[in-house]
Amino acid sequence: MKRVVKVENLKKYYVTYKKEAGFFGAIKSFFKREKKIVKAVDGISFELFEGELVGFIGQNGAGKTTTLKCLSGVLYPDEGKIDVLGFFPFERKKEFLKKIAFVMGRRGTLYWDLPAIDSYLLYKEIYEIGEDKFERTLKELSEMLDFDKLLNQPLRNLSLGERMKAELIASLLHRPKVLFLDEPTIGLDVVMQKVLRDFIKEYNRRYKATILLTSHYMEDVEVLCKRVIVIHKGKLYYDGDLQTLKKKYVRAKRVEMVLKERVEREKFEKIGKVKEYSLPRVVLEIEREKVPDKIKEVLSRFRIADLSVSEPDIADIVRNFFLESNESF
Amino acid sequence: MREIKRYLKIWLRLSYNSFSAMFFTRFSAVIFLLGKILRFSFILIFLLAVFSKVPGAGGYSKEQIIIVFLIYSLIDTLSQFLFREVYRFRPKVVFGTFDKDLVKPVSPLFLSLFGGADVLDLITVVIYTLVFFIFLSSLVITPLNFSLFLLFLINGVVLAAAFHIIVLSIGILTTEVDHLIMIYRDVENLGRIPVDFYDKALRFVLTYLLPIGIMMTVPAKILFGLWNVKILGVALVVSLAFFYASLRFWGYALQKYSSASS
Amino acid sequence: MKVFKTLVKTEFYTYLAYRLNFVLWRLRNFLWLVFLYFFWKAVFQGEITLFGYTKNEIFLYILFAQVVSSFVLSTATGGIGGMINDGTLTDILLLPYSFFKIMAAKEVIDKLVNFAFSIFEIFLFILLFNPEIVGVQLTWQSVLMFIISLLLATTLYFFIALNLGFIGFWSTEVWAPRFLFMVVVWLLAGNYFPLDVLPTGLYKALNLLPFPYLVYFPVKVLLGKAEVAEVAGGVFVLFVWTLIFYGFTKFLWIKGLKVYTAQGA
Numbered sequence: 001m002k003r004v005v006k007v008e009n010l011k012k013y014y015v016t017y018k019k020e021a022g023f024f025g026a027i028k029s030f031f032k033r034e035k036k037i038v039k040a041v042d043g044i045s046f047e048l049f050e051g052e053l054v055g056f057i058g059q060n061g062a063g064k065t066t067t068l069k070c071l072s073g074v075l076y077p078d079e080g081k082i083d084v085l086g087f088f089p090f091e092r093k094k095e096f097l098k099k100i101a102f103v104m105g106r107r108g109t110l111y112w113d114l115p116a117i118d119s120y121l122l123y124k125e126i127y128e129i130g131e132d133k134f135e136r137t138l139k140e141l142s143e144m145l146d147f148d149k150l151l152n153q154p155l156r157n158l159s160l161g162e163r164m165k166a167e168l169i170a171s172l173l174h175r176p177k178v179l180f181l182d183e184p185t186i187g188l189d190v191v192m193q194k195v196l197r198d199f200i201k202e203y204n205r206r207y208k209a210t211i212l213l214t215s216h217y218m219e220d221v222e223v224l225c226k227r228v229i230v231i232h233k234g235k236l237y238y239d240g241d242l243q244t245l246k247k248k249y250v251r252a253k254r255v256e257m258v259l260k261e262r263v264e265r266e267k268f269e270k271i272g273k274v275k276e277y278s279l280p281r282v283v284l285e286i287e288r289e290k291v292p293d294k295i296k297e298v299l300s301r302f303r304i305a306d307l308s309v310s311e312p313d314i315a316d317i318v319r320n321f322f323l324e325s326n327e328s329f
Numbered sequence: 330m331r332e333i334k335r336y337l338k339i340w341l342r343l344s345y346n347s348f349s350a351m352f353f354t355r356f357s358a359v360i361f362l363l364g365k366i367l368r369f370s371f372i373l374i375f376l377l378a379v380f381s382k383v384p385g386a387g388g389y390s391k392e393q394i395i396i397v398f399l400i401y402s403l404i405d406t407l408s409q410f411l412f413r414e415v416y417r418f419r420p421k422v423v424f425g426t427f428d429k430d431l432v433k434p435v436s437p438l439f440l441s442l443f444g445g446a447d448v449l450d451l452i453t454v455v456i457y458t459l460v461f462f463i464f465l466s467s468l469v470i471t472p473l474n475f476s477l478f479l480l481f482l483i484n485g486v487v488l489a490a491a492f493h494i495i496v497l498s499i500g501i502l503t504t505e506v507d508h509l510i511m512i513y514r515d516v517e518n519l520g521r522i523p524v525d526f527y528d529k530a531l532r533f534v535l536t537y538l539l540p541i542g543i544m545m546t547v548p549a550k551i552l553f554g555l556w557n558v559k560i561l562g563v564a565l566v567v568s569l570a571f572f573y574a575s576l577r578f579w580g581y582a583l584q585k586y587s588s589a590s591s
Numbered sequence: 592m593k594v595f596k597t598l599v600k601t602e603f604y605t606y607l608a609y610r611l612n613f614v615l616w617r618l619r620n621f622l623w624l625v626f627l628y629f630f631w632k633a634v635f636q637g638e639i640t641l642f643g644y645t646k647n648e649i650f651l652y653i654l655f656a657q658v659v660s661s662f663v664l665s666t667a668t669g670g671i672g673g674m675i676n677d678g679t680l681t682d683i684l685l686l687p688y689s690f691f692k693i694m695a696a697k698e699v700i701d702k703l704v705n706f707a708f709s710i711f712e713i714f715l716f717i718l719l720f721n722p723e724i725v726g727v728q729l730t731w732q733s734v735l736m737f738i739i740s741l742l743l744a745t746t747l748y749f750f751i752a753l754n755l756g757f758i759g760f761w762s763t764e765v766w767a768p769r770f771l772f773m774v775v776v777w778l779l780a781g782n783y784f785p786l787d788v789l790p791t792g793l794y795k796a797l798n799l800l801p802f803p804y805l806v807y808f809p810v811k812v813l814l815g816k817a818e819v820a821e822v823a824g825g826v827f828v829l830f831v832w833t834l835i836f837y838g839f840t841k842f843l844w845i846k847g848l849k850v851y852t853a854q855g856a
Binding site: 069072073074075076078090092094095097098100101102104107108109111112113114118119121122125126127128154 | 353354433
């Protein structure tokens with residue numbers, strides 16, 4: 001497989017200034033400001049290969065967005081090597097920028113008062129997209145996203161989700177080979193999240209595009225990415241298969257049931273950790289190895305209408321992961 | 330050459346879009362236009378009234394002073410037409426959409442400076458030009474002086490571009506100031522009258538440090554034949570240096586941005 | 592009174608937070624003063640009196656006009672239109688004090704801060720440029736009438752500015768009307784030059800509008816350039832304008848609130 005992105009020992013530090021509260025604080029900080037160095041990215045390395053769709057996960061302030069900005073050439077790395085498609089992103093070469101896209105959720109960049117098509121025509125000139133290719137790509141993308149009927153509507157009349165679709169199309173008109181998606185589904189409702197998720201998957205498949213994606217919604221990552229990179233406080237903690245990560249850090253499963261009769265909460269607490277108790281629905285967390293025995297017990301003791309076992313979501317996994325790594329680091 | 334054609338196409342599309350967008354707020358647009366024309370007419374009336382009682386001021390005749398004011402108005406409105414996007418730059422930095430401009434295969438300076446031409450100002454350009462020629466007809470102008478004047482009028486717009494680039498650069502370095510462009514406008518306003526009216530220290534500042542004098546007064550002086558090769562030479566050298574410095578400053582600001590923003 | 596003190600305090604902190612912006616805003620005013628001074632200086636070359644003003648009187652005029660406009664024309668009401676549009680007006684309406692009292696308190700702070708700065712600027716200006724301003728006598732009568740007209744002008748402008756903000760009840764395009772209004776006020780109030788410099792017909796027409804009473808009239812009174820009858824008449828007109836705009840403000844406020852609450856904001 002062709003290597004598309006190579007990051008080696010990337011470091012990015014910021015200097016921020018402390019602000020002090022109150023009148024005297026304001027005057028004091030006017031003259032003398034206290035420096036504070038934030039290690040946003042602190043020596044991470046990884047590679048991406050053509051056609052990969054990789055989830056980039058970590059808590060807020062972990063350094064995800066900073067890394068994406070370094071990869072797309074917005075930020076200059078303090079240390080380390082970055083190679084994207086054979087370019088050093090910060091040189092911002094035209095040939096490089098024409099092959100990548102950086103999508104940021106919740107940051108509208110299209111004309112607010114105009115229909116999306118007017119913005120697209122501008123992108124056509126900026127990216128020097130030929131007439132044919134432009135027509136074809138626009139048609140394909142807007143059909144995939146079911147946006148064709150909205151092309152001539154001023155953006156201000158569209159919903160948040162529809163505007164995100166418009167932004168995505170704008171970023172993909174030049175058919176970038178490498179995509180950096182920063183929280184593409186943020187703020188959207190469940191249905192729209194799914195639509196965008198399916199679209200990202202389809203784009204990845206159809207154009208063999210390499211995609212690095214960050215998201216608050218673990219479902220995004222779970223559905224889209226086989227491989228994940230976990231970072232925390234600027235350091236890389238895990239890079240590999242999502243399922244392996246799950247196996248390692250999932251010590252419990254979710255057992256969800258619908259009851260036919262009323263059962264006191266205490267009775268469940270003897271079986272497992274009660275995550276939710278809203279009759280007739282009860283959700284328990286039960287340690288992996290004990291699941292079969294516990295289910296047997298439940299079924300024999302209570303009258304159950306429905307029962308299902310599932311993995312916990314990645315949010316929990318990552319939390320476990322960091323709880324553990326905090327102890328060991 | 331191909332690049333120039335490409336940028337021209339991009340500019341036309343940008344301007345077309347900002348013109349269409351303006352239609353959405355055409356009520357505001359018309360009021361802004363009205364305000365500008367009102368201000369212009371009122372100042373003109375004021376100048377005519379003052380100089381109906383005195384023949385001139387500071388060694389300039391009534392017509393010359395009015396011509397200086399008209400040249401100021403022309404350069405000011407031309408730069409508002411061309412560089413209107415500068416007025417919208419701060420929100421772009423504050424809300425982070427400037428990042429999106431940085432990943433486009435086109436100069437971010439070009440987008441930030443020329444990204445939203447205010448087509449409405451073309452109307453004022455036409456009006457001011459007409460009034461300019463009306464007052465010009467009362468003076469005797471040689472073809473040489475007029476050609477040189479045109480050259481230095483363009484030079485004035487280039488200097489205005491440099492000022493706008495500096496405003497953009499400061500806008501990147503700090504988001505604390507929200508009306509920097511208006512401060513520029515007030516400095517520029519000093520050019521409504523010939524800079525010879527100011528005292529020595531101020532004149533020095535307005536010639537060499539913030540070359541409003543070269544931007545506004547020099548083209549007028551050329552028109553009146555009040556020039557020599559030395560004046561033109563100094564004006565060109567200062568303009569070039571100022572423009573170059575503004576570009577360097579932008580480069581510096583961009584570098585700071587890319588190494589410090591979060 | 593305690594409420595007022597709290598308001599004053601929070602307002603003052605706001606100015607501190609935006610101190611750089613505020614200092615630069617004052618710098619803009621200062622630049623205009625420099626511009627006007629050198630313009631008039633050039634015009635007065637060789638002349639003793641023009642339009643009934645001596646050189647010294649004109650210099651004093653623009654200095655006083657600067658201070659007066661810093662007091663009369665500074666306003667904290669600029670955000671009202673936006674507050675109506677984005678619904679944050681509701682937060683103020685829910686406070687247990689009248690909207691007008693809150694605005695008035697904010698207005699007073701704004702005016703005092705601007706006024707203090709303008710005094711400082713005038714001294715700085717005199718220090719830097721040493722304009723010829725001696726030889727103009729101020730009498731206690733003119734100072735008294737000046738203070739009366741200044742207070743009336745301030746009240747009048749407060750009501751005008753409120754009305755401008757109330758446009759927000761009916762339209763989202765609140766900035767353009769404000770821009771046009773600012774252009775008109777700054778030109779016609781007499782910030783830049785005594786209005787009687789203008790052609791007589793235009794000057795007389797302007798006097799039918801409220802604008803000349805905001806800056807030009809108080810400064811003229813202070814300089815002792817107005818006859819007794821003129822002063823009395825002017826104060827009366829100012830009073831009438833203030834009443835008219837007071838009524839107008841109340842009317843628009845009630846009408847506007849109906850629109851506002853009907854929209855369920």
